Amino acid sequence: MREEDFVFNSPENRILDDGFVTWKSPSNIALVKYWGKSDPQIPKNPSISFTLNNCHTITTLEYSKKEFLSKKQVISVIFEGKTKEEFKPKIEEFFKRILVYVSFIADYDFVIKTENSFPHSSGIASSASGMSALALGIMSLEKKLNPSLEREYFLNKASFLSRLGSGSAARSIEGPLVVWGKHPIIGNSSDLYGTIFPFKTDPVFENYQDTILLVDQGEKQVSSTIGHNLMHSHPYAENRFAQARKNLGKLTEVLQTGDIKEFIKIVESEALALHAMMMTSDPYFILMKPNTLKIINKIWEFRKRTNSNICFTLDAGANVHVLFPNREKKEVDLFISNELISFCQNNKYICDSLGEGAEIVI
Ligand code: DP6
Numbered sequence: 001m002r003e004e005d006f007v008f009n010s011p012e013n014r015i016l017d018d019g020f021v022t023w024k025s026p027s028n029i030a031l032v033k034y035w036g037k038s039d040p041q042i043p044k045n046p047s048i049s050f051t052l053n054n055c056h057t058i059t060t061l062e063y064s065k066k067e068f069l070s071k072k073q074v075i076s077v078i079f080e081g082k083t084k085e086e087f088k089p090k091i092e093e094f095f096k097r098i099l100v101y102v103s104f105i106a107d108y109d110f111v112i113k114t115e116n117s118f119p120h121s122s123g124i125a126s127s128a129s130g131m132s133a134l135a136l137g138i139m140s141l142e143k144k145l146n147p148s149l150e151r152e153y154f155l156n157k158a159s160f161l162s163r164l165g166s167g168s169a170a171r172s173i174e175g176p177l178v179v180w181g182k183h184p185i186i187g188n189s190s191d192l193y194g195t196i197f198p199f200k201t202d203p204v205f206e207n208y209q210d211t212i213l214l215v216d217q218g219e220k221q222v223s224s225t226i227g228h229n230l231m232h233s234h235p236y237a238e239n240r241f242a243q244a245r246k247n248l249g250k251l252t253e254v255l256q257t258g259d260i261k262e263f264i265k266i267v268e269s270e271a272l273a274l275h276a277m278m279m280t281s282d283p284y285f286i287l288m289k290p291n292t293l294k295i296i297n298k299i300w301e302f303r304k305r306t307n308s309n310i311c312f313t314l315d316a317g318a319n320v321h322v323l324f325p326n327r328e329k330k331e332v333d334l335f336i337s338n339e340l341i342s343f344c345q346n347n348k349y350i351c352d353s354l355g356e357g358a359e360i361v362i
Contacts, residue, residue, distance in 0.1 A: 001153075001156055001190070001192070001193075002192075003192060006101045006156075006157050006160050006161075006192075007100065007101055008101060008102050008103055008104060008142060008145075008146075010104075010145055010146050014145055015065050015107055016063065016065070016108075016141065016144055016145065017065075018062075018063065018064040018065065019062075019063060019144075020060055020061060020062040020063065020362070021060070021061050021137050021140040021141070021360070021362065022058065022059065022060040022061075022137075022360070022361035022362045023058070023059055023061075023133045023136040023137050023140070023358055023359070023360055023361060024056050024057070024058045024133065024358060024359050024360075024361050025056060025057055025059070025129050025130075025132040025133035025136060025172050025173070025357075025358035026051050026052045026053065026055060026056045026129055026132075026172055026175070026355050026357065026358065027052045027055040027056065027057075027118075027124060027125070027126070027128050027129045027172065028049040028050060028051045028052055028128055028168065028171045028172050028175075028178065029049055029050050029052060029210060029313060029315065029321050030047050030048065030049040030168065030171070030270075030313070030315070031048050031049060031050065031251060031266070031267050031270060031313065032045075032046070032047050032048045032244050032247050032248045032251060032266070032270050033047055033244065033270050033271070033273070033274045034047035034167055034168060034180070034181070035227065035228060035231060035240070035244075035274050035277055036228055036231030036232075036234075036237060036240070036241060037167055037228050037231075040097070040164065041163050041164055041167050042191045042192075043167060043180065043181040043191060044231065044237070044241045045181060045240075045241040045242075045244035045245055045248075046179060046180065046181025046182060046183040046186070046189060046244070046245065046248050047168075047171070047179070047180055047181055047244070047248070048171075048177060048178065048179045048180075048197065048248055048251060049168070049171045049177070049178055049180075050175075050176060050177060050208060050210065050323075050354055051171070051172065051174065051175030051176050051177070051178060051354065051355045051356070051357055052210060052352045052353075052354070052355050053352055053353050053354060053355030053356075054117060054118075054350065054351070054352045054353075054355075055116075055117055055118045055124060055129065055212070055350060055352055056116070056117050056129050056133075057114055057115070057116050057117075057126055057129035057130045057132075057133045058114070058115050058117075058133065058361060059112060059113065059114040059130065059133035059134050059137055060112070060113040060114075060137075060362075061110060061111075061112055061134065061137030061138065061140075061141075062110065062111040062112075062113070063108040063109070063110055063141060064108060064109050065107060065108055065109075066107060066108060066109055069106075069107060073095075073106065073108070073109060073110075074109040074110075075088065075091060075092060075095065075109070075110045075111075075112065076088075076110070076111045076112070077091055077112045077114070078111065078112065078113045078114070079114055079115070079120075080114075080115045080116075080120065081115075090165075091112065091134070094131065094134070094164065094165045097164045097165075098135075098138070098161050098164050098165075101157070101160070101161065102138055102141075102142060102161070104141065104142070104145055105138060105141070108141075112134065112137075114130060114133065114134075116129065116130075118350060119217070119348070124212065124214075124319065124350075125168070125224070125315060125316070125317070127165070127166035127168070127169060127224075128162075128166060128168040128169040128171070128172045129169075129172055130166075130169075131162050131165030131166045131169035131172075132158070132159075132162040132165075132169040132170075132172035132173055132358060133358065134165065135158050135159075135161035135162040135165060135169070136158045136162075136173070136358055136360075138161060139154055139157060139158045139161070140360070142154075142157075155173055155174060156193050156195075157193075158173050158358075159171075159173045159174075159180075159193035159194045159195075160192050160193040163180070163192065163193060163194075167180070167228075168180075170193055170194040171194040172194075172357070172358065173194060173357055173358050174194070174195075174196050174356070174357035174358075175196075175354065175355045175356045175357040176208075176354035176355060176356060176357075177196065177197035177201065177205075177255065177354075178194040178195065178196060178197065179194065179195055179196075179197055179248070180193070180194040180195075183245065183248050183249070183252075185249055185252055186198060186248075186252065197252075197255065199252065199255070199256050200256065201255045201256060202255065202256060202257060202258025203258070204258045204260055204325050204327075205255060205258070205325075205354075206326065206354075207326040207353055207354055208323060208324070208325060208326065208353065208354050209322075209323065209324050209325070209326055209329055209332070209351070209352075209353050210321050210322070210323055210352045210353060210354075211321075211322045211324075211332075211333075211336055211349055211350070211351050211352070212319055212320070212321050212322075212349060212350040212352060213295060213319060213320045213321075213322060213336075213340055213341075213343065213344050213349045214319055214344050214345055214346075214348040214349055214350070215289050215291045215292050215295070215318040215319050215320060215343060215344060215345060216289050216291075216292075216317065216318035216319065216345060217345050217346075217348070220287060220316065220317055221285065221287070222278070222285045222287065224316045227277075227278060227281070227285075227316060230281035230282070230283075231277065231281075233282065234277065234280070234281055234282075235280070236277065236280060240273060240277055243273060244270070244273075247266050247269070247270055250262070250266055251263070251266050251267075254266065260309045260325070261309075263311075264303075264309065264311040267311055267312075267313050267323065268311050268312060268313070270313065271312065271313040271314040272314075274314065274316070275287065275288055275314060278316075287316060287317050287318055288314070288318055289318040291318070291343040291344075292314070292318045292319075292320055294343050295312070295320045295322075295340055295343050296312055296320070298339055298340060298343075299311065299312050299320075299322065299340075302335050302339070306331065308324070308328055308331065308332065308335075309324060309325055309328060310322060310323070310324045310328070310332050310335070311323050311324070322336060322340070326353070336349070
């Protein structure tokens with residue numbers, strides 16, 4: 001689908017009665033990382049992620065028709081029961097960006113009520129789950145205005161709109177494996193929206209586990225948006241984008257054959273390459289903490305000692321995602337609680353696994 005296919009143009013200009021819609025949308029963890037983009041939120045390389053099951057955002061979008069259409073639109077944001085003025089600029093910017101595709105939003109005032117399943121400032125980015133939940137709410141409005149919308153169009157456009165809020169949010173609509181960004185061996189892939197990994201995956205990846213070790217629950221010193229921008233003048237940028245494309249090609253094979261040793265190599269290399277980009281940006285920065293490295297070394301040691309298929313990945317922060325096949329859960333859970341939890345801030349961690357994507361609540 002092309003960009004122009006996502007422009008809403010209904011023959012009749014209907015206004016809906018006041019109402020609300022609620023969506024629950026998950027977070028995701030990239031295996032091949034998106035780091036670097038051009039305008040408007042077009043990734044410099046394709047990425048692929050596991051959709052999570054337990055880490056999610058629930059967002060209710062209340063809409064009421066504006067008293068008169070020329071009136072300035074009012075958007076209120078309520079996060080976990082409290083008004084959040086500081087979230088408003090990002091959401092207003094998002095509404096401005098998507099207006100050309102969903103022009104009907106200009107006719108309503110909105111109250112956005114949102115909450116996360118994971119603790120606030122746990123260091124888990126809520127932009128993927130948050131932006132996708134909001135985009136889905138807006139798509140539900142479009143569906144009310146145009147009930148003949150097909151499911152595939154609905155999901156693609158929800159991902160398209162999510163992308164304009166936060167790139168990684170494009171991968172949070174469906175599951176359990178989503179590709180975003182054009183890649184020659186993934187036929188239906190697109191830079192504009194995420195699509196489900198189109199090949200049959202080996203059973204070893206069924207119900208794959210992700211235990212998130214919360215190493216640092218503070219605010220990040222450098223936002224992802226700044227980090228992406230630094231890739232414009234990065235001396236290794238082109239090689240990094242080529243590496244990611246190659247890794248996505250290799251991972252596509254591995255996911256089908258179940259070659260888990262190769263899976264581990266690609267996934268860990270991607271995590272370290274992402275952080276290597278941060279460390280070699282101008283200005284350079286480090287998001288890992290000493291305990292991030294201690295955990296990585298412990299994982300390597302355990303893998304060598306036991307021949308386990310445990311591995312790690314990182315997002316743009318200090319937390320460690322510990323990935324492992326469901327069939328190894330007993331041993332790995334024991335290892336995590338005996339040897340890794342002490343490296344987490346206040347011993348906090350989240351057990352998650354692969355999920356199927358967003359769901360409507362009401
Ligand atoms: C390291 O999607 O948070 O998690 O598009 O600026 O909102 P914006 O960035 P964001 O970047 C995510 C970066 C990453 C890797 C990934 O999820 O692929």
